[in-house]
Amino acid sequence: xxxxxxRNFCIIAHIDHGKSTLADRLIEITHTLEKRDMKHGQILDTxxxxxxxxITIKLQPVRMEYEFSxxxxxxxxxxxxxxxxxxxxxxxxxxxxxxxxxxxxxLIVDATQGIEAQTLSNTYxxxxxxxxxxxxxxxxxxxxxxxxxxxxxxxxxxxxPKEEIIPVSAKDGTNIEAVLKRIIERVPxxxxxxxxxxxxxxxxxxxxxxKGVVAYVRLMSGGVKTGDTLYLLNNGRxxxxxxxxxxxxxxxxxxELKDGEIGYIVTGLKEVADARVxxxxxxxxxxxxxxxxxxxxxxxxxxxxxxxxxxxCSDGQDYNFLRDAxxxxxxxxxxxxxxxxHSSALGSGFRCGFLGLLHLDIVQERLEREYxxxxxxxxxxxxxxxxxxxxxxxxxxxxxxxxxxATVDAVKEPxxxxxxxxxxxxxxxxxxxxxxxxxxxxxxxxxxxxxVILKFDxxxxxxxxxFYDNLKSITSGYGSMNYEFTGYKESDLVKLDMLIxxxxxDAFSAIVHRSEAQYVGxxxxxxxxxxxxxxxFEIVIQAAIGGKIIARESISxxxxxxxxxxxxxxxxxxxxxxxxxxxxxxxxxxxxxxxIPQDAFLAVLKKD
Ligand SMILES: Nc1nc2c(ncn2[C@@H]2O[C@H](COP(=O)(O)OP(=O)(O)O)[C@@H](O)[C@H]2O)c(=O)[nH]1
Ligand SMILES: [Mg+2]
Numbered sequence: 001x002x003x004x005x006x007r008n009f010c011i012i013a014h015i016d017h018g019k020s021t022l023a024d025r026l027i028e029i030t031h032t033l034e035k036r037d038m039k040h041g042q043i044l045d046t047x048x049x050x051x052x053x054x055i056t057i058k059l060q061p062v063r064m065e066y067e068f069s070x071x072x073x074x075x076x077x078x079x080x081x082x083x084x085x086x087x088x089x090x091x092x093x094x095x096x097x098x099x100x101x102x103x104x105x106x107l108i109v110d111a112t113q114g115i116e117a118q119t120l121s122n123t124y125x126x127x128x129x130x131x132x133x134x135x136x137x138x139x140x141x142x143x144x145x146x147x148x149x150x151x152x153x154x155x156x157x158x159x160x161p162k163e164e165i166i167p168v169s170a171k172d173g174t175n176i177e178a179v180l181k182r183i184i185e186r187v188p189x190x191x192x193x194x195x196x197x198x199x200x201x202x203x204x205x206x207x208x209x210x211k212g213v214v215a216y217v218r219l220m221s222g223g224v225k226t227g228d229t230l231y232l233l234n235n236g237r238x239x240x241x242x243x244x245x246x247x248x249x250x251x252x253x254x255x256e257l258k259d260g261e262i263g264y265i266v267t268g269l270k271e272v273a274d275a276r277v278x279x280x281x282x283x284x285x286x287x288x289x290x291x292x293x294x295x296x297x298x299x300x301x302x303x304x305x306x307x308x309x310x311x312x313c314s315d316g317q318d319y320n321f322l323r324d325a326x327x328x329x330x331x332x333x334x335x336x337x338x339x340x341x342h343s344s345a346l347g348s349g350f351r352c353g354f355l356g357l358l359h360l361d362i363v364q365e366r367l368e369r370e371y372x373x374x375x376x377x378x379x380x381x382x383x384x385x386x387x388x389x390x391x392x393x394x395x396x397x398x399x400x401x402x403x404x405x406a407t408v409d410a411v412k413e414p415x416x417x418x419x420x421x422x423x424x425x426x427x428x429x430x431x432x433x434x435x436x437x438x439x440x441x442x443x444x445x446x447x448x449x450x451x452v453i454l455k456f457d458x459x460x461x462x463x464x465x466x467f468y469d470n471l472k473s474i475t476s477g478y479g480s481m482n483y484e485f486t487g488y489k490e491s492d493l494v495k496l497d498m499l500i501x502x503x504x505x506d507a508f509s510a511i512v513h514r515s516e517a518q519y520v521g522x523x524x525x526x527x528x529x530x531x532x533x534x535x536x537f538e539i540v541i542q543a544a545i546g547g548k549i550i551a552r553e554s555i556s557x558x559x560x561x562x563x564x565x566x567x568x569x570x571x572x573x574x575x576x577x578x579x580x581x582x583x584x585x586x587x588x589x590x591x592x593x594x595x596i597p598q599d600a601f602l603a604v605l606k607k608d
Contacts, residue, residue, distance in 0.1 A: 004189045006260045008081045008218070009134070010059075010098040012126060013108035014118040014480065015087030018138040020044055020056055022108060022170040022179070023084045029176055030064035030080070032248060044084040044249055049365060056086040057362060059094040059204060061216060061262055062249040068184050078184055081246075081262040087118050089482050090356035093303045093335065094204075096125055097277055100300065101203040101218035101262060104132040104187030106179065111137050111145035111167070114153050115447060117421045117482035123158055132187045135160045136179060141169040157447050190220075190260030198222030198230070198283035200265070201297045205272040207331035211243065213269040214251070215281065216262075220297060222285050223258040224265060233280040233296040242266040272334050278302075305337050305353025306414045306485060307464055308397040309360055309607060310378040311367070312349035317374060319348045325371035326350060329363060336363060341398065345507040345601040346376060351398050354380075357464060360607075378605045382461045384511055385412040385488045399509040402495045405546040411511070412488035414460040420471065422479045424452045429474040437462035438513060458483070459491065459513075496550075498524055499542040500532070501592045507601060517543075521551035524604065529553040531600035539594050 011019040020042035027033050027043060044060040045051055064080040083098040085091075099105065105126040109119055126133055135154060139145055151162045166182060168175040193199075204216035224230065228241045243266040245253040257263040269275050278299030284290065313322050326338050337353035354360040360380055367373050383397045387410040396402060418439065422430055424446075431441060434456050443455040463483065471479045496517050498508035508528075512520050521543025528541050536557050543551040590596075 003192060003260045005076060006079045006081070006189050007104065007183055007187045008102040008190060008262055009104035009106060009183055009187050010083040010085055010102050011106045011108065012085055012095060012122040013087055014110070014116040015055065017087065017108045017110040017113065018170045019087065019108055020084055022106070022136070022138065022168070023062070023082060025170050025173050025176040026064060026082060026180065027062060029180065030066045032062060032064045046249070049362060055088065056084060057091060058086065059098045060084045060249060061247045063246040063262065066180055068181065070184055079261070080183065088358050089118065090358040092121070093355065095122060097203045097300055099125055099129040099131060101201060102131065103190065104134060104183060106134045106136055106183070108136045108138050109150060109154055111139045111147055111150050112142050114150050115157055115421070116480040117419055118480070120419065120453070121482045133160065134179065134182050134186060135165045137165050137167045138170050140167045140174065141172050153448050193221030193259055195221050196286040197289055197294065198224055198281070198285050199297055200224065200281040201299070202275055202277050202279050202281060205275045205277050205334070207272050211266045213267050213272055213275050215265045215267055215275045217265055217281060218262050219257055219259055221259060222283065223256055225256045228283060231282045231291055232275065233282045233294055234276065234299070235274070235279065237274065239267045239269060242268050272331060277334070303335055303355065305335060305355060306382055306460055307354045307356055307360060307380050308351060308383060309354070309380045310341055310343065310349055310351050310398070312343070312346040312376045314374045314376050321371065322350065322373060325367050325373060329366060335359070343507050345505070353397060376602060377607045379607045380464050381511070382414050382464060384493065387412070399495060399511050400506050402509070402511065405495060410490050411493040413491050413493060415486050415489045416458050416460050416463070416483040417486050418456040418458040418463065418481060418483045420454045420456070420479055420481045421447065422452055422454065422475050423450055426475040426479065427452055427454065430454055430471070430479065433470055433474060434458065437467065460485070494545045496521055497544050498528065499544055500528070500596065501539055501594045503592045505591055507605060517545055518550055525551045525553040527604055528600065529555055531603055532594065532596055534558040535594060
């Protein structure tokens with residue numbers, strides 16, 4: 001294949017600015033799919049969940065062909081490989097992996113919204129990868145589109161000359177052809193390879209129930225044919241290419257994929273973890289290089305989950321179903337982690353790790369819908385590093401793993417670089433919110449005359465619950481944010497225990513900042529007081545840090561017998577009431593001599 005006829009690019013933008021819709025138009029105009037095959041909008045959002053929620057979760061490649069006459073040359077056929085990406089911060093790993101597989105990026109900005117937090121972070125990422133950026137201003141059909149103003153904004157904030165920005169409407173198709181032409185003109189073709197070896201970068205790896213593990217690859221050098229014997233350089237495995245092909249956007253088998261192209265290889269492997277993203281698929285080809293000397297491509301850093309929650313089945317459902325369902329989800333989602341956990345209150349379940357709150361939400365929804373499970377999911381928290389006296393560091397993802405406080409020298413928590421974009425009149429409110437959440441402001445920049453970029457050094461724990469909703473509400477919906485994990489930092493954190501009738505109830509333990517412990521302890525005590533039924537003795541509820549009580553509530557005993565009111569003869573009524581009480585008891589947990597209803601656990605622990 002003539003490399004000069006190939007263009008590889010991705011589409012990046014803040015969420016909802018129109019990436020998937022623009023991809024639809026490009027697919028149409030190049031006749032990659034016919035109109036009748038485009039049953040719905042955002043055709044590259046292939047999962048049901050993506051369609052229903054109108055968001056892109058996974059990257060999705062598609063190959064298009066387009067005839068064009070470049071700079072007065074005769075009309076020639078170009079191969080265009082596009083990768084659509086998700087806009088939400090939880091899935092920025094999908095974006096960074098896509099960027100490493102291409103030479104250019106269409107950067108979309110919504111003409112009604114302007115630059116938002118992910119616009120900035122995505123642009124920086126694309127520039128870091130030395131990609132040619134094709135700027136597009138979308139939604140110009142809307143009456144509130146501010147074309148002039150937004151173009152100036154892009155010029156000022158991103159340094160992209162106004163004349164280069166292509167105004168389009170992805171919805172009604174205005175100016176789409178101009179985008180295609182610009183890509184062919186500006187995005188460089190793949191570089192000529194420096195070696196004869198086959199080197200293919202795995203930028204995604206998915207599990208298909210018919211094909212097994214399919215590696216999505218960018219061929220950096222060399223080609224690959226069906227039936228070839230190949231090697232994975234990082235894990236040393238030998239695989240056979242059972243099928244190779246490209247994306248239309250469905251799998252389209254071909255005999256051979258060539259140098260510079262984007263396509264897929266069916267590997268015969270059973271788990272996506274075996275064809276890990278970032279690994280290099282290799283073959284010596286015409287070169288004399290032997291596998292021991294072969295150099296893998298740079299690949300990707302491995303992402304770690306930082307947000308954790310426990311998942312349990314609700315009453316009467318089988319734990320084994322949940323285990324199998326998680327196993328199947330994990331086949332296609334290598335960033336999901338889980339390990340078994342037992343809670344005295346909620347039974348057997350799993351402690352699961354996620355990339356963020358939306359990821360957690362989506363996993364929960366997929367488990368419930370695709371596997372028909374009814375789940376209890378606990379409120380999310382983060383992981384901590386505990387420095388244990390004379391023993392070193394311990395990474396824990398659940399407060400129940402917190403060691404004896406007497407042995408703890410220090411506790412570290414995950415921090416993020418948080419970037420918030422707001423109209424300037426909201427700066428004060430955002431500063432207040434972030435300071436309350438232990439954030440430290442590190443920078444303030446004006447994006448233009450009316451909008452400001454605020455940067456913070458922020459504990460991740462402060463933004464995992466409610467933060468985004470708070471930000472939206474204090475900024476009348478105008479604030480947008482992006483964050484990036486920066487590392488673990490020592491903080492004054494303590495383990496807060498809840499005691500009921502003198503006994504610690506594990507499920508209620510939490511790791512909190514010392515300055516917040518009193519407030520959280522009081523709040524929990526009050527909540528539990530409302531939720532735990534009276535007994536014929538006083539029930540004391542306490543919050544404690546390492547044995548020191550910091551909050552206390554008590555539930556006074558009742559004196560009356562419940563059945564006392566039911567005077568005399570009516571035996572059946574009395575029986576009914578006793579039966580009802582018994583049924584109620586089933587969903588109680590005994591803690592010492594106190595019955596705690598399951599509902600109390602749920603009310604305190606449950607997410608939402
Ligand atoms: N009016 C109008 N709406 C658009 C245009 N492009 C996209 N949209 C709408 O904006 C929303 C988000 O689009 P989508 O392509 O899913 O955005 P993505 O998150 O960047 O992929 C959808 O409701 C689209 O129908 C456009 O040019 N004009
Ligand atoms: Mg999308």
